[in-house]
Amino acid sequence: MNTNTLSVFALGGLNEIGKNMYVIQYGDDIVIVDCGSKFPDESSLGVDLIIQDIAYLKENREKIRGLLVTHGHEDHIGGIPYFLKQINVPVYATRLTLGLIKIKLKEHGLLRNTDLQLINGDSSLNFGTMDVTFFKTNHSIPDCLGIVFHTPEGIVVHTGDFKFDFTPINDDYADINKMAEIGSKGVLLLLSESTNAERPGFNPSERIIGKKIEEEFRKARKKIFISTFASNVHRVQQVVDAAYKTNRKLVLLGRSMVNVVSVAEELGYLHIPEGMIIEKQDINQFDPEEVAILCTGSQGEAMAALSRLSTSNFRQVEIHPDDTVIFASSPIPGNEKNVTQVIDNLLHLGANVIYGSGTGLHVSGHACQEELKLMLTLMKPKYFMPIHGEFRMLHKHRSLAESVGIELDNIFIMNNGDVIEITGGEARQTKSVHSGHIFVDGLGIGDVGNVVLRDRKLLSEEGIVIIVVTINRKNGELVSNPDIISRGFVYRRDAEELMQEVNELVIKKVAELQGVNRNQQGIVRQTLKKATEQLLYVETKRRPMILPVVIEV
Amino acid sequence: MNTNTLSVFALGGLNEIGKNMYVIQYGDDIVIVDCGSKFPDESSLGVDLIIQDIAYLKENREKIRGLLVTHGHEDHIGGIPYFLKQINVPVYATRLTLGLIKIKLKEHGLLRNTDLQLINGDSSLNFGTMDVTFFKTNHSIPDCLGIVFHTPEGIVVHTGDFKFDFTPINDDYADINKMAEIGSKGVLLLLSESTNAERPGFNPSERIIGKKIEEEFRKARKKIFISTFASNVHRVQQVVDAAYKTNRKLVLLGRSMVNVVSVAEELGYLHIPEGMIIEKQDINQFDPEEVAILCTGSQGEAMAALSRLSTSNFRQVEIHPDDTVIFASSPIPGNEKNVTQVIDNLLHLGANVIYGSGTGLHVSGHACQEELKLMLTLMKPKYFMPIHGEFRMLHKHRSLAESVGIELDNIFIMNNGDVIEITGGEARQTKSVHSGHIFVDGLGIGDVGNVVLRDRKLLSEEGIVIIVVTINRKNGELVSNPDIISRGFVYRRDAEELMQEVNELVIKKVAELQGVNRNQQGIVRQTLKKATEQLLYVETKRRPMILPVVIEV
Structure with a gap:
């Protein structure tokens, strides 16, 4: 990033619900907001958790001044243990949020080596070229903060997750007047959450x-x-x-x-x-x-x-x-x-x-359309970047912003990794940094990728047929009857007949292949795979994964 | 079933949405209502379609007088081709419904051999001891019928899927007056659909x-x-x-x-x-x-x-x-x-x-609570059996019926297969006939069962590890290095190391097993499976399917 440039981007949270992570960088000072996890949906078969790819932050680790956490929900704190194992920086959060983070750090054995800093709505911090202040918000968990970055380019506000509740439980009021004051000073860029941007109206009070x-x-x-x-x-x-x-x-x-x-x-x-x-x-x-x-x-x-x-x-x-x-x-x-x-x-x-x-036994914790407009109206930002939401929510949030007077050209709907750069008070969407998702599966972090998921999907829909043939190294003849094993494919008496057909086909194909160069095991495997695939598709209209194993003795 | 007894039961449609099939039997006369299919959810991995288990009907095929179809939706007609391949009986339906059924029969090459009978709201049919008449209803497809069975025990009404629309498109009015007339004559048992029983109010007009x-x-x-x-x-x-x-x-x-x-x-x-x-x-x-x-x-x-x-x-x-x-x-x-x-x-x-x-661009085709009450009020049945719905919908429909004056003891919430028997005007829930679901997967009908689905689920979440060992028949020694193959498990450079560990473990275990009776391949397989399972769980906290293949040469 350039020295006299303010850069803002997300490493998670755009075009998705979950794994929030936003980065504010001015020159050599990086401050991170939130480090959430995301629960896998049915397309991520068997995966336990999804977290951000933080390659960019690892490359720039010496610039990172701290991780600010807006509140204690999983989609804002769930990635912290995995993050801290790779990048150990101070973590700033309110009392309840810290309490919840500590439970996680304990489970991961990280409690002793982490620098946890307690903040509240009145805290003021300095991170090199940036000062940071906060304002209290309402949400479905207490002790939530919005964040104000005072940068050389101007003020950047990050709302965190919020709603407005004028009669909150335990007198846990949001700092509306403070928000208005910040807005009056002039906000250069607002990042505001979009989860409920499709929902009309105003949430009732908790x-x-x-x-x-x-x-x-x-x-x-x-x-x-x-x-x-x-x-x-x-x-x-x-x-x-x-x-x-x-x-x-x-x-x-x-x-x-x-x-x-x-x-x-x-x-x-x-x-x-x-x-x-x-x-x-x-x-x-x-x-x-x-x-x-x-x-x-x-x-x-x-x-x-x-x-x-x-x-x-x-x-x-x-x-x-x-x-x-x-x-x-x-x-x-x-x-x-x-x-x-x-x-x-x-x-x-x-x-x-x-x-x-x-x-009437539930109200949402996320601002509905009128609340989102209230936030936009209080902050009156020059530039606006809707965050935390799937594409249509960001899209709808843009319409809401437009309706309260933000210029359409000043609204940035971005992807994770897309960077807004601001210099001389002018914002432009410029480059992209590396972003992505990492699967946590059992003890493994990042060892399940798209190939594994593609295999799991195929296995889950069609099952697997394994063909084991033992071949005499010298003459290419079968040493014993092929083994045909299936799992998740068919299961009935007819299946035996079908497997017998495969067996005969394999024997025939191996015999045909006796002439080919025996070093080319690949050809044998490919031939068996193709022939079996074809037979099974004709007979069953299914395409199980076919795994030929050729053993030479 | 007993000769002078009226029996009513479902073979599909209770505690589920989809695969509707209801059976009305008096003595030796069986009439079937609807033969729908159901779309599989994510728990039925890779299955194309779910249909009824019709074992009871196959055993009693000579008693079946006909299949009446209330309307042309998949959950009422989707199973017809599979049904007719096993039991060829006349199919009665309205013009549009027949048109849609014909498309299906054509695809399955059944059109020529099926006896299709056109009916309408004014039709009157006789099936041995039962006369059958109809009444027109509104729904989200035209040409829908409710069915009235005039049995020696009294009148049984099946609503089909319905709603009330007083200003229907194309003047496609429901026969409300006819419904009231039937109710005035006295309805012994009402079967009414429950899809929207949880939804308050009355649907707006299409x-x-x-x-x-x-x-x-x-x-x-x-x-x-x-x-x-x-x-x-x-x-x-x-x-x-x-x-x-x-x-x-x-x-x-x-x-x-x-x-x-x-x-x-x-x-x-x-x-x-x-x-x-x-x-x-x-x-x-x-x-x-x-x-x-x-x-x-x-x-x-x-x-x-x-x-x-x-x-x-x-x-x-x-x-x-x-x-x-x-x-x-x-x-x-x-x-x-x-x-x-x-x-x-x-x-x-x-x-x-x-x-x-x-x-405002959609209205449901299914009766909401006030419409369900209207149907109950028009029909004033002595006995009531809520049909077509998941348990909580049937349950809610029972409360609605109770609220309009049906006695709680006269309301039957049943499972597929549970039989209501009525003799001398008294209804009791008695036995159960065989019921169940059959998976259609590719060309196969019923060849995918619970074992296959369990395997698919395991494969989809954890993947598979295949261990192939070739053993000398005479001395139990390994002939070549074991093959360890995984799919859907892990995929990274570390995986090689992990597979190497498995390899070494397998070699060690085979050596240990040299003493055991070589005829007991099962013991070798079990031992390898268990040891590998343990190693992989300790190393990865995952439990892939482990498939040992032992080849003796």
């Missing part, structure tokens, strides 16, 4: 959820199970309050629920009356109407508490007929099938299940 | 879509692409009308669109002004504002016209900047990701894309 939860708690006659995101501490607070008001003890189920609640309580973000939490093994000491169970699994995750409860697969806790199960959540796109399966299972158990968009 | 389509057509300045289900003939009619009013020629893209439109027009369900349809190769003879393209692919199906257009992969037709693309449809649950990917691609091409629930 506070209305509390009333609905309390209503459902008052109606319930037996045990109550309620599920939400563990990190939505404000909602958890409202569950605690509803349980307290209706004289129910509270049980926490699921590892992340127990972890997050204990961190949030310890740090003062969550207030739980003493003696209210009981252990799951003590549930039976109370009448059903004296107990509420707050659990993970609102997204239908197979291993989470609620899924296991729904299939009567949870030790020491059972859902009985007329128990109430409340989903204080919406399915994230892609999770609908898992969630509805859990609901079906719960109904089969005879539970009274409260779910669906009509219940 | 007619409002036409106005919205016309509005969008008037706004568009360049080419218009509009996508909807080919079978929604009324919506297609409204597209035709909008194109006509705005002076645009119409192009049809996609095999099912061309097929269905030609059948519907030929049979008089669709009225297209002469000269209005042009061929795709003639598009460029017109200005962009003189052309509208009606295409398949509203569900983001990879091979359908719109997906291919969105990736500039369609011969002779291109989407240009400022062309308008209209989704006159909603994504079916499970298709959201594919649809949004197509939208993203279209926006990348610079198209103006009209999509989403706020556009």
Whole structure:
């Protein structure tokens, strides 16, 4: 990057939901915003997690001044352990966010060697040529920050994830006046999140959820199970309050629920009356109407508490007929099938299940269209770059910006790696730096790539047929009957006949090949592969992966 | 089944969406309603289609009097060719439904040997002990019927799929008065569809879509692409009308669109002004504002016209900047990701894309809660069996029925195969007949089962490692170096090292096994499998399928 140039780009978060990472660079000073992970979808078969390719940062590691983290959600902190193993820089975050980061670092054995710096909405930092200040925002987790970069070129604002809630739980107000002040000073470039850019209107306050939860708690006659995101501490607070008001003890189920609640309580973000939490093994000491169970699994995750409860697969806790199960959540796109399966299972158990968009038991944490316009109006940026969203969300966010007066030519819809350079107050989209995704699979980071995924996809749809032939090195004759083995292909009595046909074909082909140069094993393999492929396609209209193994003895 | 007993059960359609098939039997007379297929979800890897297990019907084939088809959607007709290949009985359906069935029978070479019987809302049939009459309903395809079985025990009504539309396109009115008359006579048992039982309210009329389509057509300045289900003939009619009013020629893209439109027009369900349809190769003879393209692919199906257009992969037709693309449809649950990917691609091409629930460009074809209550109220059945839906939909439909006065004890939520028997006017859920699903995969019907799917799932998530060892039959020594081959597992330079480790382990294990009885190949395979599994799990935390092949020479 040029010395007197301000460069802004993303290494993750554009044209996708997840793995957020944004880079602000002025000359030799690089500051990174967020380091999230992304959950794989069905096209990334078997992959556990997706993180950013940080090749650019590794090449410029001596310029990196720090990693600023806007809040504690996985898509903003999930990549931190993998990042720090490669680039060890100070991490700046608020108290709750740091608490959640620490859980991760502990799991990866990184806690001792990381420089963690506590900040809050009033902090002011200096990173060489840049000063950085912050403003508090509302979201679906407490202690969120927007970031203000005071650069020699002007002010760059990064909103983080946000919404506006004028009546937040625990008086956790956003700094709207501060946002307006920043806007009045003049913002050169705004980066604002786009997750809900397609959704009209303005989010209702989180506070209305509390009333609905309390209503459902008052109606319930037996045990109550309620599920939400563990990190939505404000909602958890409202569950605690509803349980307290209706004289129910509270049980926490699921590892992340127990972890997050204990961190949030310890740090003062969550207030739980003493003696209210009981252990799951003590549930039976109370009448059903004296107990509420707050659990993970609102997204239908197979291993989470609620899924296991729904299939009567949870030790020491059972859902009985007329128990109430409340989903204080919406399915994230892609999770609908898992969630509805859990609901079906719960109904089969005879539970009274409260779910669906009509219940008023969920509000989004992301700004809807009117809130996005409010942010744009407060900041009045010269240049605008919609971030964090799939293409159509960025696209819609551009229309919203245009509608409140931002010039269309000053709005940059970019790809990960695309760089905006600003010099002399003028912004241009110039080059691209290397970007990409890295798969985390088991212990491996980056060892599963597109070839492996392509193979997995083929295997998953068509299966595999393995042909093993043992050939006499000297004369090219078969030493024994070929072995034909299939997995994931067909399975029935007819399959034997089919495999017998393949067997005969292989014997015939090997005989035909006796003349060819025996050093060219490749030709033998190719011939067997092709012939088998053809036979199987004609017979079954399927194309399994065919793997010929030729052994010479 | 007993001679003087009325038996009612489903062989498909309960606790699922798709593969509808219901059976009404009195003594030795069996009448079947619908024979649909179901599209596989991601758990049925690589399977093309799912149909019913009709073992019960095959055992009782001489009792089957006919197959009645309520309407022409895939989940009601998609299984017919596979069914008729096993059980050849007369098929009764309305004109459009027969037209669509014929397309299928032709593809399967069954057209000549099938006894197709044309019926309509006024038809009256006799099947031994049962008389059957019909009533017209509204749905998202024309020519739909509900069915009335006049049995010695009383009247059984099957609604088929339906909604109420008081201002239908083409004056295609439902027989509401007839429904009321049937109800007044006294209905013993009602089978009513449950797809939208979770959705409150009453569907708006299909007619409002036409106005919205016309509005969008008037706004568009360049080419218009509009996508909807080919079978929604009324919506297609409204597209035709909008194109006509705005002076645009119409192009049809996609095999099912061309097929269905030609059948519907030929049979008089669709009225297209002469000269209005042009061929795709003639598009460029017109200005962009003189052309509208009606295409398949509203569900983001990879091979359908719109997906291919969105990736500039369609011969002779291109989407240009400022062309308008209209989704006159909603994504079916499970298709959201594919649809949004197509939208993203279209926006990348610079198209103006009209999509989403706020556009008013889609209404459902299935009765919402108030419509379901209206049907229940018109029919006033003594017994009620909610059909066609996942468990929570059947469950919700039960609550709706209860709310309009049906006794809870008289409502039967059943599984496929569960039988209601009615004698002396009293219904009881008694036994179960065999039911299940059959996978159609390529040319194979039923040759892909759970073992194959389990293998495909494992292969898709973890890949496969194949170990080939060649052993001297006499002394159990390795004849050559083992072959270690992996697919879908890891792929990188480290992988070589890992495979080398496996290699060494295999050599060691074979040496250890030299003492065991060489006839017990199974022990060699098991030992190699276990040892390799362990090594790979420790090194990678993954569990690929391990396939040892032992060859003795």
